Amino acid sequence: MSKVTIEVYRPTGPASATERVTAKGLDRPWDELRFALVDNSKPGAIPLLDGIADTLGIADARRVTIAKQMAPKPLDDDERRVIQERCDVAVLAVGNCGSCCSWTCHDAVKVTADLGIPSVLVVTTPFERIGRQVATSLGYPDLPIVAVEHPVGLLPYDVVHARGAGAAAAVRDGLLRVAAGVAGDRVAGVGDDELLTVADDQAAVDALFLANWWSDGLPVVAPTRRRVSEMLGRHADRADEVVGTVATGYGSATYRAIAVNAVMAGCLPSYFDTLVAAVRAVVDPVFNLHGIQATTHPAGPMVMVNGPVVGEIGLNAGTNTFGPGYRANATIGRALRLVLQNVGGSIPGETDRATFGHPGKYTNCIAENEAESPWEPFHVSRGHAASASTVSVFGVEGPQNMNDAGSTTADGLLRTFVGCMTSVGANYHQYDRTEPFVIHSPEHAHTLAQAGHTRESLQKYYSENARVPLSAFSPEKVERFLARRRPAWFGPQNTTGYALVADHPEDFLIAVAGGPGTHSVLVPTFGPTKAVTVEIDMP
Amino acid sequence: MTSTATVVSTARMLNPESPLGTATGRHAAPRLTTMSNVRLGLLHNGKPGGEHILAGIGAAVVDRHRGIATDWRAKSHPSRGADFLDDLVGVWDAAVIAVGDCGACSSFAVRDGVELEKRGIPAVVFVSRPFESMSKLWAQRLGAPELAIITVPHPLAQLPPETLREEYGAAALDRIDSMLTGGVTR
Numbered sequence: 001m002s003k004v005t006i007e008v009y010r011p012t013g014p015a016s017a018t019e020r021v022t023a024k025g026l027d028r029p030w031d032e033l034r035f036a037l038v039d040n041s042k043p044g045a046i047p048l049l050d051g052i053a054d055t056l057g058i059a060d061a062r063r064v065t066i067a068k069q070m071a072p073k074p075l076d077d078d079e080r081r082v083i084q085e086r087c088d089v090a091v092l093a094v095g096n097c098g099s100c101c102s103w104t105c106h107d108a109v110k111v112t113a114d115l116g117i118p119s120v121l122v123v124t125t126p127f128e129r130i131g132r133q134v135a136t137s138l139g140y141p142d143l144p145i146v147a148v149e150h151p152v153g154l155l156p157y158d159v160v161h162a163r164g165a166g167a168a169a170a171v172r173d174g175l176l177r178v179a180a181g182v183a184g185d186r187v188a189g190v191g192d193d194e195l196l197t198v199a200d201d202q203a204a205v206d207a208l209f210l211a212n213w214w215s216d217g218l219p220v221v222a223p224t225r226r227r228v229s230e231m232l233g234r235h236a237d238r239a240d241e242v243v244g245t246v247a248t249g250y251g252s253a254t255y256r257a258i259a260v261n262a263v264m265a266g267c268l269p270s271y272f273d274t275l276v277a278a279v280r281a282v283v284d285p286v287f288n289l290h291g292i293q294a295t296t297h298p299a300g301p302m303v304m305v306n307g308p309v310v311g312e313i314g315l316n317a318g319t320n321t322f323g324p325g326y327r328a329n330a331t332i333g334r335a336l337r338l339v340l341q342n343v344g345g346s347i348p349g350e351t352d353r354a355t356f357g358h359p360g361k362y363t364n365c366i367a368e369n370e371a372e373s374p375w376e377p378f379h380v381s382r383g384h385a386a387s388a389s390t391v392s393v394f395g396v397e398g399p400q401n402m403n404d405a406g407s408t409t410a411d412g413l414l415r416t417f418v419g420c421m422t423s424v425g426a427n428y429h430q431y432d433r434t435e436p437f438v439i440h441s442p443e444h445a446h447t448l449a450q451a452g453h454t455r456e457s458l459q460k461y462y463s464e465n466a467r468v469p470l471s472a473f474s475p476e477k478v479e480r481f482l483a484r485r486r487p488a489w490f491g492p493q494n495t496t497g498y499a500l501v502a503d504h505p506e507d508f509l510i511a512v513a514g515g516p517g518t519h520s521v522l523v524p525t526f527g528p529t530k531a532v533t534v535e536i537d538m539p
Numbered sequence: 540m541t542s543t544a545t546v547v548s549t550a551r552m553l554n555p556e557s558p559l560g561t562a563t564g565r566h567a568a569p570r571l572t573t574m575s576n577v578r579l580g581l582l583h584n585g586k587p588g589g590e591h592i593l594a595g596i597g598a599a600v601v602d603r604h605r606g607i608a609t610d611w612r613a614k615s616h617p618s619r620g621a622d623f624l625d626d627l628v629g630v631w632d633a634a635v636i637a638v639g640d641c642g643a644c645s646s647f648a649v650r651d652g653v654e655l656e657k658r659g660i661p662a663v664v665f666v667s668r669p670f671e672s673m674s675k676l677w678a679q680r681l682g683a684p685e686l687a688i689i690t691v692p693h694p695l696a697q698l699p700p701e702t703l704r705e706e707y708g709a710a711a712l713d714r715i716d717s718m719l720t721g722g723v724t725r
Contacts (some may be wrong), residue, residue: 408697443694516669517641
């Protein structure tokens with residue numbers, strides 16, 4: 001019996017073309033080099049850098065310390081200028097979590113790529129691989145990465161200093177190697193039009209995709225030429241056009257690559273335009289996919305769809321909107337996740353470093369229940385026409401329920417809601433301009449609206465009343481972490497005795513979704529991310 | 540080799556539903572012959588508003604029927620089954636349960652109603668509109684497809700007690716009488 005085979009697309013898309021990064025040579029002898037010691041604000045960075053610098057015998061006059069305020073963001077222009085004007089080499093520490101590693105690696109590459117200055121990235125061993133992936137995808141596979149034992153953030157100064165001392169020789173060797181122009185081979189990209197042959201059998205298809213980390217673990221629909229062509233539909237002539245490059249692997253999300261992942265997820269062709277819009281939204285730099293993809297935090301993109309497309313493609317905005325049973329919700333969210341994994345190179349456990357993750361990283365797509373909302377639709381509040389169809393994306397944890405079946409007044413409900421928002425473990429307190437996302441059920445929304453509340457009045461109420469007493473925070477966490485990141489709330493200048501959960505009223509995002517019932521949800525934020533709303537390009 | 544099959548073939552597949560999920564019993568307690576001298580149980584499931592509906596019914600039945608007595612019971616939690624139903628055999632002649640206005644509380648209000656029917660006590664269950672279809676489905680799945688269910692508008696917990704007593708509770712008395720005595724109208 002002859003075995004029937006099929007051809008399926010690789011789901012990774014083409015690698016994005018990047019210029020090869022090289023460091024310039026050193027103008028001074030080793031003993032005269034001025035070191036930029038970049039502390040990315042993670043506890044452990046300072047003793048590591050001290051241990052390295054002390055062991056290499058770098059005099060204080062040759063040390064320039066750069067203290068970033070927050071790890072999961074790039075170096076700002078002032079910090080880059082100091083490095084450019086006053087330093088010959090740079091040591092950056094410490095990548096000991098997902099998003100801080102990805103961003104500190106980004107800094108290390110850019111210091112060399114933009115300023116020509118040789119740099120070394122210091123990470124802890126679990127994060128070496130994501131560091132290498134980011135460096136490679138940014139065109140600098142030769143970036144010296146020195147790994148020390150994990151953890152470093154929770155240990156005494158002397159212990160971490162000793163780990164830095166142990167890494168000093170590798171730091172020196174790395175700097176001298178790249179300054180001498182020693183390079184490896186360029187990493188080849190993978191063509192997105194490459195087809196693989198596999199037995200025409202579900203088990204064989206799943207085995208192939210699982211073995212290559214192209215699957216989320218659930219069975220996938222084989223992305224054959226015919227299915228991908230049907231998915232592309234009217235976009236067939238732009239199949240190679242790039243919608244965006246997807247962090248942290250920076251593969252190119254072409255229309256074809258998106259279509260391949262849409263087929264795998266089980267999307268109908270009618271969902272494709274919505275999925276493309278979701279990809280366009282998550283690659284917007286303010287969304288910070290570079291941090292969200294890598295982070296140890298349980299964050300992933302959540303999709304909310306507005307406008308006429310919701311009814312046209314059968315998205316569920318009502319009862320169980322986050323839950324199962326609707327193909328559009330289930331497969332659009334799943335397809336976006338597959339794009340992030342396959343095109344973005346976010347491999348669970350390797351380059352996706354979520355300590356826990358959450359179930360919404362399989363799929364996380366809802367629609368606003370505009371029909372039952374007393375307020376203007378979410379996308380209208382963000383400047384789009386009511387007749388437009390939009391996708392909004394949010395970098396968030398899983399939804400956290402806010403149940404109040406007992407309160408019948410707006411005041412009662414609001415007290416419950418602010419009580420739910422005031423958690424000391426949330427990421428609101430670590431970053432500026434974070435966006436707490438509140439989704440009210442139609443019942444709760446109507447109780448609030450009947451009392452005269454608008455989206456704006458709720459934003460003001462939450463801004464003024466969601467307060468966490470400073471006494472609720474661990475003093476160590478405040479001293480080692482929060483006081484530096486959010487001095488306005490955790491420094492001595494705050495005499496109010498409490499911290500807020502958002503800087504400005506408009507940072508509270510408010511929508512209405514779900515069905516009957518006395519539940520609303522809070523969707524806690526990753527922190528250094530902004531919601532992005534884009535219009536769907538409808539035929 | 541690439542398959543280019545264009546022949547549409549069919550396949551036979553197993554039904555993924557559990558056979559138990561489609562089994563239906565026909566449990567139903569005998570109906571009363573009269574509402575006079577009846578001991579009517581009023582079971583509050585704990586959801587706000589249910590107590591007012593039951594209070595309205597309790598007052599109205601006493602006004603209408605000679606010798607009727609009401610007995611009030613409350614569950615500790617709306618999302619659990621009542622654990623005292625065995626104690627009511629021989630104590631209650633009939634029961635009214637209120638109110639299922641959410642998912643879990645409706646499923647357990649229906650469960651309590653079915654369990655009372657199985658114990659020979661005819662019951663009426665109040666649920667709100669969004670939970671009507673699931674309540675009827677659960678009654679069927681739990682083996683009492685004829686369970687008497689009265690549907691009221693949703694939401695209700697925020698309404699004045701007077702409205703719930705009169706317009707939701709007392710106003711349903713004709714239907715409750717009919718459901719408990721056999722002249723069932725739904």
